[in-house]
Structures are given as C-alpha cells and as structure tokens.
Amino acid sequence: MKIPEDVIEQVRSQVNIVDVVSQYVQLKQSGKNLFGLCPFHEERTPSFSVSEDKQIFHCFSCGRGGNVFKFMMEIENLSFPEAVKKVAEMEHLDVDSKYFTDAAPASRETSEQKQLIELHEQAVKLYHHILINTKMGESALDYLHHRGVNDETIDLYQLGYAPQQRLLKPFFDERQADYQLLRKSGLFSETQDGKLRDRFVDRVMYPIRNGTGQTVAFSGRLLAKDSDMPKYLNSPETELFNKRKILFNLDLARPNIRSKQPALLFEGFMDVISAYQGGIKSGIASMGTSLTEQQIYDIQRITREVIVCYDGDAPGQKAIKRAIDAFKQTDHQLDLKVVSIPDGMDPDEFIRNRGADKFQTLLQQAQSPVDFDLNYLKQEANLKTEEGQAAYISEALKLISTISSGISQDLYLNRLADSFSIDKQVLKQQLQPLIRKNVTKRANHQIPAAQPVNQSPQKRDKVTVAQMQLLNRMLHNHDVWVKVSGISGFSFVDEQYQMLYLLAEGYFSKFDQYNVATFSNLITEDSLQTLLIDIDMMNLPEEPSPMEIDNDLDVIMNRAPVETKIKKKQAELKQASKIGDVDKQRQLMVDLLKLEQQKRTKEQV
Known part of the structure; x- marks a missing residue:
C-alpha cells in the first residue's frame, strides 16, 4: 500500500x-x-x-x-x-x-547485499539458539556466565555458539540457499574440491554489526584450548565486512555518545560488553587491528570526547601509544584522554573484580595523551645514567612543545625541572626552537578544521545560473511564478529544470505555500532532488528586482537557444575532425562564425 x-x-x-x-x-x-x-x-x-x-x-x-x-x-x-x-x-x-507491510519496497542495498545480510541474521539466530537452548551449547553458556555475562546481555548482543558438529551448512542446505552466495558470505571455508564447510567450529560467537545494526560478520572465540588454533577468529573480508572500517558496538553506543557521554575506545569485545552490562554504554572497539583513519573519522563525526581504555599490561600500553600516534596523524579535533588500568588488568577483568563504579572513577581520572606519553617514555628510558636522563628530557621537551596552551607548557616544564633538578630557564631555551618548528609545521601541513566550509558554487555558465536563479525566485515568490508561467510557450532550456518546473506546478495545485522539504517528497529521482537543494541553497537577495527576472528570462529565452546551437555545432566539428571530413569542417566553421556573431549581437542589445 x-x-x-x-x-x-x-x-x-x-x-x-x-x-x-x-x-x-x-x-x-x-x-x-x-x-x-x-x-x-x-x-x-x-x-x-x-x-x-x-x-x-x-x-x-x-x-x-x-x-x-x-x-x-x-x-x-x-x-x-x-x-x-x-x-x-x-x-x-x-x-x-x-x-x-508486505507492499513496502525493498531497501536500496543491492539484492546480493541484502541476501548476504539475511544469511548472517539467520546464522545469528541459529548460533544463539544453540547457545541458549541446546545441550551442545551448555559449555559455551557456562563460559559466558563464568565471565560474568548475564542472560539479558547475552540476548542483547545475540551471542551464540558454533558447535563442533558443523550445523550451519546443513541448516542453509535445508533452506536451499544459493551456493555462490554462501561462498561469498565468509561463513564457510572452501575445500579443494569446492565443498563448503563451517568456518567457525567450537567457538563462542560474537555477531559484528555495522553502524546501522545489521550483522555483517562474526568473531569466534575458541572454547577449548588448542595451541594450533587462533584464540579469536574473525570473518574474512567480504562485500559487507571491512575490518578497517567497522567499530564494534557503534550501533548501540551511538545514542549514548550523542547524549554527551565520551566515546570509550576499548581493545576487546568483552571489554565493551562488560562495560555495557555495568551501565557504561558508550564503549566501542576496533576489530583486533590498530586503529585506522576511517575509524577515527567515524568517531570524530559523532563526538569530540574520546577516552582510550586499553589493557593495563605492557602490550596494552604499547597499543595505547599506537592509538595516540594514530590520532595525531589525522590532525583530529578531539578531546583525547587515556585511562590507565591498574595492576596490568584489562577493562573487562577490572569491571568484574572491582565493579563498574570503580571503573567510572578511573574514567574521571583519565589523563591527557601528553601525560601518558611522558610516563611511557619514562618507563622505556634508562634513567640511571646521565645519557638516559638526557635522552628522556630531550624527548619530553618534544612532547611539551606540541601543547598549544602556554600555561600547560609552563606546568610541564616545572615538573620536568623539579624531577631532574634542572634550571627551568635552561629547559625553556631548549623548548623555544621546538615550539617554532611545530608552529611552522602546522602552518604548512594542517587544514584548519574549526571553521565550516561554506563553499561558493562551482563555476557555472550564464544559462545554468539564469535557470537556477529564476526557478528559485518562482518557487519562493508567487508574483514571479505568475509572471513566468503566464508567458506563452515558456520553457527552461535544460530538461532537468523543466521537469522541476512541471513538478512544481503539481505541488502548487495542492499547496498554497512553498516548503522545500515538502516539495522534495514529490521528487523520486536523486539527481533532481540534489538539483532542487542546490537551487534552494543559493545565496540571493531576499527580494528579486524586476531587472533580475527580466535578465534571467532574456538569457533563457533569447541567448540560450544560440548557445545551445553553438555547443551542438562544436560537438559536430569535433566529430568531423576525428574522421577527417574536411568539407564538413569548413561548413561547420562558417556556421559557428555566424552563431557567434548572433550571440554578440544579442549580448549588445
């Protein structure tokens, strides 16, 4: 309907x-x-x-x-x-x-994409059913309960279990799923003779959803210890799944991030899930890889506050350092902070052992990237030797020079001078050339991101400008509409403007007042809708002058036909040159000279 x-x-x-x-x-x-x-x-x-x-x-x-x-x-x-x-x-x-209901058209994804998503959603239901309702899933369910995941969270994330019996392929065979589609899904591995086998076996299954909540992949956590198998196995890259672009839990976290909660960047799925279960609902995680520029861009689109919450052990600290460096490389405009998890614990372990409230306290005590980097440098440096101390101070000054606030720079210099009993003025002298170097670097390389780009329209020819301007005035000013629509035989030069004009006639037969958002509902073709918005966003004086309207009409009705003929003749001349038709080239040159003369005459009138 x-x-x-x-x-x-x-x-x-x-x-x-x-x-x-x-x-x-x-x-x-x-x-x-x-x-x-x-x-x-x-x-x-x-x-x-x-x-x-x-x-x-x-x-x-x-x-x-x-x-x-x-x-x-x-x-x-x-x-x-x-x-x-x-x-x-x-x-x-x-x-x-x-x-x-049933009559609603299918979504705009390609048929194949829609089918692949449907395969994943069916796999989610099967794996979840096996986990919750079968004897096969008992050990996996016990594992999740032991990890502190309750049944409500298991249902929310639709966690599942892929059994050793490899039931997914028979499940789809019963439903006569297309073989080529199954091959492309990433849910199966292919043998040398072309047979498909379940990719995930004896694994707790974490569905991976895209930003709109559709399942596009899985990550499977091995249940039994096996040194020959990876602990975590992700779906391969497919038409739906690119791990460099996906952020786990973004669909659930986004509303909470939008309500002014900082985005919490975790390393692991269980960190995100434990935090969510504890009421900390703005957690996201990258897909087991270093943070990518695309992921940082997606984060920056929805928030200005990010707290990095990686593991507290040595590998976790290195991962934090890599994340900070990745953010630096994007010239981000984020308020970035870092949480240090004590005693080498990961966030999931900390929340389970000490509670979500204590984790909230850690978040409130999050430190700046500079503080983290200074501590990280200190742990890596050999401060027992003068050479080690000098190297640390040199690197610390480089970090301090990147801080934009002069007050903050001064506070860090005080701390550095006190820690090593050095004259602060000596440190200041070494800092100044580093600051100048950073200022020059920013001026040469950074794009100012604070101001929006309200770009002027691309260069358009006179006929296009006249058509856009006149149609804008007609839509917004009833007197202009009456004047132009009353001209016998009037039509726009280009078909797309004429089509908008005809659609507007239908619109005004139902509505007295013009509203661009309402009118755009009548337009199904993307290019026409885009053109309408371009026309409406034109920066014009509030009221048109009579001269403006007359000039636009003159261009459209008198000059435009000549310009159209010139363009057509130029295209014919180009074609004649390609095939070497000299006689036709001569005739077209004569025609073009006459048209150019007509054009000049009209412009002088």
Whole structure:
C-alpha cells in the first residue's frame, strides 16, 4: 500500500531534521545553519550543512542534499517507505502499520547485499539458539556466565555458539540457499574440491554489526584450548565486512555518545560488553587491528570526547601509544584522554573484580595523551645514567612543545625541572626552537578544521545560473511564478529544470505555500532532488528586482537557444575532425562564425 502524501507530510512536519541528523553527525551552529563533518564522504573541514528553517541538509563538497527522509535513505541505505517508517519510529510518532507491510519496497542495498545480510541474521539466530537452548551449547553458556555475562546481555548482543558438529551448512542446505552466495558470505571455508564447510567450529560467537545494526560478520572465540588454533577468529573480508572500517558496538553506543557521554575506545569485545552490562554504554572497539583513519573519522563525526581504555599490561600500553600516534596523524579535533588500568588488568577483568563504579572513577581520572606519553617514555628510558636522563628530557621537551596552551607548557616544564633538578630557564631555551618548528609545521601541513566550509558554487555558465536563479525566485515568490508561467510557450532550456518546473506546478495545485522539504517528497529521482537543494541553497537577495527576472528570462529565452546551437555545432566539428571530413569542417566553421556573431549581437542589445 502506497503511503498517502498527507501521512508523509504529517510525519515530516512533526520531525525536526536537526534532531535526526544529530544522532549521526555532531553539529555546531555557524550563522543561520548548523555544520558538521559529512557522513557520506571523508573530510577534515566541516562542509555538511543542516538548515533548521528549511528542514533540509546539504553538503557543499559531495553535493548530497534533501529532507529528513532523504537523509535517512542515504545514511542507512533505505527505500523511501522504510525511511518514513524509521523516522516515525525514531520520533515515536503513531503511523498506521498497514502502510509498512508486505507492499513496502525493498531497501536500496543491492539484492546480493541484502541476501548476504539475511544469511548472517539467520546464522545469528541459529548460533544463539544453540547457545541458549541446546545441550551442545551448555559449555559455551557456562563460559559466558563464568565471565560474568548475564542472560539479558547475552540476548542483547545475540551471542551464540558454533558447535563442533558443523550445523550451519546443513541448516542453509535445508533452506536451499544459493551456493555462490554462501561462498561469498565468509561463513564457510572452501575445500579443494569446492565443498563448503563451517568456518567457525567450537567457538563462542560474537555477531559484528555495522553502524546501522545489521550483522555483517562474526568473531569466534575458541572454547577449548588448542595451541594450533587462533584464540579469536574473525570473518574474512567480504562485500559487507571491512575490518578497517567497522567499530564494534557503534550501533548501540551511538545514542549514548550523542547524549554527551565520551566515546570509550576499548581493545576487546568483552571489554565493551562488560562495560555495557555495568551501565557504561558508550564503549566501542576496533576489530583486533590498530586503529585506522576511517575509524577515527567515524568517531570524530559523532563526538569530540574520546577516552582510550586499553589493557593495563605492557602490550596494552604499547597499543595505547599506537592509538595516540594514530590520532595525531589525522590532525583530529578531539578531546583525547587515556585511562590507565591498574595492576596490568584489562577493562573487562577490572569491571568484574572491582565493579563498574570503580571503573567510572578511573574514567574521571583519565589523563591527557601528553601525560601518558611522558610516563611511557619514562618507563622505556634508562634513567640511571646521565645519557638516559638526557635522552628522556630531550624527548619530553618534544612532547611539551606540541601543547598549544602556554600555561600547560609552563606546568610541564616545572615538573620536568623539579624531577631532574634542572634550571627551568635552561629547559625553556631548549623548548623555544621546538615550539617554532611545530608552529611552522602546522602552518604548512594542517587544514584548519574549526571553521565550516561554506563553499561558493562551482563555476557555472550564464544559462545554468539564469535557470537556477529564476526557478528559485518562482518557487519562493508567487508574483514571479505568475509572471513566468503566464508567458506563452515558456520553457527552461535544460530538461532537468523543466521537469522541476512541471513538478512544481503539481505541488502548487495542492499547496498554497512553498516548503522545500515538502516539495522534495514529490521528487523520486536523486539527481533532481540534489538539483532542487542546490537551487534552494543559493545565496540571493531576499527580494528579486524586476531587472533580475527580466535578465534571467532574456538569457533563457533569447541567448540560450544560440548557445545551445553553438555547443551542438562544436560537438559536430569535433566529430568531423576525428574522421577527417574536411568539407564538413569548413561548413561547420562558417556556421559557428555566424552563431557567434548572433550571440554578440544579442549580448549588445
């Protein structure tokens, strides 16, 4: 059943696009609009704009734009009906479920992607059922209970067990699943003769979901000790799963991070799960690899506060150092802090043994990256020798020189001078050239990220500008609409502008007032919707002058036909040159000279 237009508008009008977008992008006010890092492409300077007045979004870099439904379609790969449903659910609006039953179109993912996700969701159900309801799963369930994971958390994360009996392949065979699809899923390994076998055997299964909550992979933890097998086994890279881009638990953590909780960056799945069970719900984890630029970008999109919570042992400290260095390389704008877990424990172990409250206390005592780096250097240095002390002081000064606050620099110098009984002025003299070097480096290499990019439109020809400007005025000003629509035989030069004009006629037959967010609901073609947003975001004076409208009409109705002919003749000339038709080239050159003369004559009028 098609969703009626009045129901669509009812949902849209009751929703503030800022509330919806803010769950995915951290927005800051700049002028009339709000800006943030675009969720659709990687960038370091905000160019993604949301207009609360117009209830639309627009990225000045990648060009995407639309109303709240278009945003949801793009961010979660949904069809239009699915986007309407999702927005209604997010804002707790009551919409009759009959509009979202079997007749709703499938999501915009490719058919194969959708089938692969469905395979993973079925595997989740099977593994979870085996864990909870079968004798085969008892040992795995005992293991999780022993690790302090309760049944509610097991259900929330849909944890499971892949038994030794390899039941997944027969399970899909019964359902006549496509062999090629199973091969691509990453759920199976392939023998030399082309047979598929369950990849995960005798493992506790952790479903890995993408940012929208769809299962795209698994990580399996070996239950029985076996020195020949990896303790953790992840799904291989597939069409759905790229471990460099996925952050475990981001789908559950995002709402909590958006409610001003810092993002807690853990190393392991169990760290995240234990913290969540203890009421600390903003934890995420990378996929057993060093933190990647993409993951850092995804974190920065939704928050400005990150606390690194890795293991307290030596390998964990090295991992923290690598994470800090990874953040530094991205020129991030994050308030980054580090938690040191005492007694070499990992976060999961600490929470189980000492409680979530004590862990919260650790979070409140989180130290700066500079403090961590100084302590790390101290542990690595040989401070018993003068050479070791000198090397440590040299490295410490390099770290202090990266701090932007002069007061903080002075405090660190005091500590360094006291620790080694050195004259502070001597340290200051050594620090100054390092500071100058860093300032020069930042000036040469860093992109200023504080200011949003409100880019001027790309260079457009006169005809395009005239069409965009005139259509903007027609949509927003009824007098201009009446004037232009009353011109006999008027039409826009380019088909896409003419199509928007015709759609607008239909819109104004139902609505008295123009609203770009409402009008965009009538447009199904992506390119037209993007063009509409570009037109609406034009920076024009509030009221048009009569001369402006007349000039635009003159360009469209008189000059544009000549320019169109010139472009056509130029294309023909290019083709004639390619095939070596000299006679045709001569004739086309004559035609072009005449058209150019016509163009100059019209411009002089």
